[in-house]
Amino acid sequence: MPEKNKNRVWRYANRKFILSVEARDWVETTVRDAWRRYKYKIKQHHFLKYPNMTERLKHRPPKVPIAHFRALCEFWSKEPIQALAESNARNRAQLKWLHRMGPQNFSLTREKLREKEKREPTQSEMFFETRKGSRGKQLDEETGKVFSPTSRNG
Structure with missing residues (x-):
């Protein structure tokens, strides 16, 4: 996450909660992980599920502006990004003995x-x-x- 965004997230969290400085890493990690899960869900339910851009835009997530969703779909459609996703999926499929802890540290x-x-x-x-x-x-x-x-x- 860019430093500018980290500072924005930290300021926002401090407006909502009383936090010590020691909590900053935890806040950044929590927001990063939530953002990754959110993007994963969008990709699964609104990108991979539909065969073309027309269908994807028709079924886009309501909370995501159309311009942002279009840019995200175009990014995911790029050949190098698709190749990287396929490589990551193959590597993940080869893993044995996955931990079952969920978000627990x-x-x-x-x-x-x-x-x-x-x-x-x-x-x-x-x-x-x-x-x-x-x-x-x-x-x-x-x-x-x-x-x-x-x-x-x-």
Whole structure:
């Protein structure tokens, strides 16, 4: 995010909330992540879903001005951008043992384990802690193999 925008976001957050200077990194990270999720949803629901610009503009998100949405669609339609997106999708598909923590920070997870165990967690303990399913979600097959009780002892 450009420095000018970081300063604008920080000033806006301070108008709404009482924040200490130490919270600035958290504010910037939170806004960045929310913006990335928002762009992802727009791309999934309003760009990839429709085959041409006419259909995309007809079904554009109501909160996005037409000029901005057109510029975004033109950007996503460029050959180098499409090639990069395809490369990223291939690379992501090859990943094994994805973490299941959502927005939770790894350092917070490490701190919770440290308090619980009264010592520094091992690398394997962090691996299992960050990949176990929550709320009844199933682990993917690859992670399930690694997560078997016999593999945890090693």
